[in-house]
Amino acid sequence: MLNFDFYNPTRILFGQGQIASLSTLVPTGARVMMLYGGGSIRQNGVYDEVMAALAGHSVTEFGGIEPNPSYETLMRAIEQVKSEKIDFLLAVGGGSVIDGTKFVAAGALLDEDPWSIFDKRSANIVDALPFGTVLTLPATGSEMNSGGVVTRKSTQEKRSFMSRKVFPQFSILDPAKTFTLPVRQVGNGVVDAFAHIMEQYLTYPVNAKVQDRFAEGLLLTLVEEGPKALSDPEDYDVRANVMWCATLALNGLIGVGVPQDWATHMVGHELTALYNLDHAQTLAIILPNMLRARREEKRTKLLQYAERVWGLTGGDEDTRIEAAIARTERFFAQMGVGTRLADYGLGADCVEPVIKALESHRMTKLGEHRDVTIEVSRRVLEMSL
Incomplete structure (x- = not known):
């Protein structure tokens, strides 16, 4: 730790x-x-x-x-x-x-x-x-x-x-x-909280067992309660658990003593500024492919995530990793949030403006290892089309 x-x-x-x-x-x-x-x-x-x-x-x-x-x-x-x-x-x-x-x-x-x-x-x-x-x-x-x-x-x-x-x-x-919130805002909120946790949890191990278990518990709660918040909007206990998860996701507790990433957020911010996408929409687009592009650097924690959050223990390591990322994408879609740039009418011509904005804002070395270069960001965006 x-x-x-x-x-x-x-x-x-x-x-x-x-x-x-x-x-x-x-x-x-x-x-x-x-x-x-x-x-x-x-x-x-x-x-x-x-x-x-x-x-x-x-x-x-x-x-x-x-x-x-x-x-x-x-x-x-x-x-x-x-x-x-x-x-x-x-x-x-x-x-x-x-x-x-x-x-x-x-x-x-x-x-x-x-x-x-x-x-x-x-x-x-x-x-x-x-x-x-x-x-x-x-x-x-x-x-x-x-x-x-x-x-x-x-x-x-x-x-x-x-x-x-x-x-x-x-x-x-x-x-x-929160009972009367539009479906879009409920879905966005759950995805937002989920991505906040992932930025602090899915990096590399430092034997911070308390923080890992806290993070995994929050992720599991969002997976369980998020869809219920859409299907039964006036269930007080469901809304209470979602609300408290979102607060604990970014009040500093799960992020102490561990490395943090935030590359997904930095790329997502540029998409919001340029194309007016909701914050959670950009996270749902970028996060899965950010994990795919950096699967080697994040391999140990990806396997832990696959087992502890999604219960994936069978098959070889690469199969489990891809299955966990695919489950994440499906969960975002279940919450009503699209996971591709095309879902928001954006095509390949949006990639270079985002890259130029990242360069302009000195976002050329991102992530927990500072190894998310402009080339990596471009690859992630192209994978997300």
Whole structure:
């Protein structure tokens, strides 16, 4: 097991009725900005519950944060924070809203252009506004971690940042608030969580048995419960298990003391920025063939994955590895997420723009061994057509 420094200060309030806790969680006298997305929280009752819990607080709103939150939209939020002297943020929504709120929390306190957060690798985040979250879409784990992703539409860039200054103070997770999610978002969320686990688990062994077993348990739970979330959307226990899996997939716990990959995410980010695919769609496209292209480097963990997650023990090693990857693809498809570029109307002409974007963003040596070169990325994209 590798050395590690684990820190996670986020308080989790899980279960039905927990939104009412906002009345005591948000500081008395705070000037609060509630940030949210396209307005679905007004239809599903979450908005009314939040506002009722915040009765007596000074609350202003900023809506319209899009999937893959844009720098352009978030800059308007930062301007509003400054003009209204906001001192507490509340993100109500899924990972995109929470990621955007993290960017606003840090960017509002910078004297320079907040995009510098990415150019300076977040080193200039010395402080951030305090914030909490009410999660309505389990997927990204942003509700209990210190990272975020923002897209700049004008330059077609999707960039990530991380800082201990942007951990949420608290996050409220009520599985019942996910009952009305569209099928597409449920499927995407399960695939997203699954891929997050794989980026931390499927690398190479370092005798980290605790982390491996945690990761495998989460993967098995998603395989069991994911399809049920589609077929029986109001099963509270199913939704609770999916929601908690998505949080644990990226709250840092399974990633400590082990090597991590993230090459699939970096290639996927470019596909999202260039072609506006959902984040989970890009992961479902890239991950299986990233595993195929790097099967030798990942052989030991692929065989472990095949046996412990998919129960594959018969046949030679290569047969088991391919069967495990094929099972992964079928699971993604079962969740309603296509696994080929063609499923989204993209052909061979999309490969070179992605490669050029990777080169431009200095993503030329990716993966746990830094051996995912531009040539490897190109091969993976071509395999994914």
